[in-house]
Amino acid sequence: MEIQLLHEFVLLSKTLNFSKAAQKMNITQPVLSRHMKYLEEYFEVSFFKRDTHKVELTSAGKLFSEEASKILFQYETSVSAIQSFTGKSRRRLSITFLGEAIQKVLITFLTQFRAKHSDIAIECRDSELDEALALLDNHTSDMGFLIRPSFMVNESKFCTLPFQTDPLCAVVNKCHPLAGRGSVSLREVGEWPIMRVDPREFTLSDEYSTRFLTIHNINFTLDREYPNLKTCCFNLEFTDRAVLLMPRHRGYLAGQNCVMLDIAEEDCWFNLELVWDNKNTNPTVAIFLKEFKNFLKQ
Known part of the structure; x- marks a missing residue:
């Protein structure tokens, strides 16, 4: 069984969206579906429950996701150990990041980092939050530059270094x-x-918008849900009764018929943070962390 199939399954088990997972892995949805069917036939069990509205993991699927993650972790650990023993350590670092909010600081830092550590190959990948956490979990990515609501609890398995905020x-x-x-x-x-964005398209839609209202015990009614934030902004051009909540850095999506307003509450913001798994054995992680902390002091 190819290790890539395990990567595909773990990512899909996190996103539970065949089209989104296929797009992120640069394969077509039919290919991903065929690979998942192969795994189900190989183990003679169903891993997914599908209907017209959503995809869910079966109990067997949840177990396989956990075990596949362990296998991927052990695989990366073993490869790293062997390469270190033979003196052929990869000196490679893979980074996953969340779009526009991160790009400016990441480009500035990486320009400095590469000038100082030209022997370390850097690979960067733009991701959604659920995919990024899956990539960090199975060590496909070593470091993650994420933007998350201030109220979102960090997973205990990850280390976190907040470095900037972005207001709602x-x-x-x-x-x-x-x-x-x-x-x-x-x-x-x-x-x-x-x-807001349809939660079927972006599972964390609530956390990035309406959850701020819920936390403040404010009841609300939904107007419409759209496939993505860009489509929300487009339709707001022709809607004079609805409100859209989003991070300030996405304000460029708002058209000429719209205006962006500050939120008066002082506890409504998003954290920009560097996230990594402390169990990751890639030796370049420590180098990267040291350089980034020095960068923040500048």
């Missing part, structure tokens, strides 16, 4: 009654229908 903002059409305000409270936002 409200976006409305210029004809919306709130449009003339410099800032609005979450309670004022909750008085209007909320537009």
Whole structure:
């Protein structure tokens, strides 16, 4: 059995979205489906429950995901140990990051890092949060530059280094009654229908938008749910009653008919953070961490 099949299964078990997982792995959905069918036939058991709305893991699928993650971890550990023994350590570092919020600081830092450590090959991969955590978990990626809501609890298996924040903002059409305000409270936002990304397309849609309302005990009604944030912003151009909540760094998606408003509450923000697994045996992780901490002091 090819090790790549285990990588594909673990990633799919985290995203539970065949099209998204296939896109992230640069393969087609039919190929991914065929690979998963092969695994199910190999073990003579069903790993997934599928219907028109969602994909779920069976009990066997959950067990296989756990065991496959262990196998991948042991594989990476063994390869690293053998290469270190033979003096052929890879000197490679794989980074997963979450889009626009991270790009500027990451590019600035990597420019300096590569100039100082030209012998370390850096591989970067743009990911969604659920995929990034899966990549870090199975050590396909060594380091993760993530952006997560301030209230989201860190998984104990990962080490975290917060280095920047990005505030939550409200976006409305210029004809919306709130449009003339410099800032609005979450309670004022909750008085209007909320537009957001469909959780079936992005499983953490609630955490990145409406959960801020829930945490403050604010009831709200949903307006519409769309496949992605870009589509939300496009439809907001023609909707003068709804409100969209999103991080400030995504404000470039808002069109000319919309305005971005600050949120008055001081506890509504996203953490930009460096995340890694302390059990990762790649020797370049320690080098990277030391250099990044020095970079933050500049």
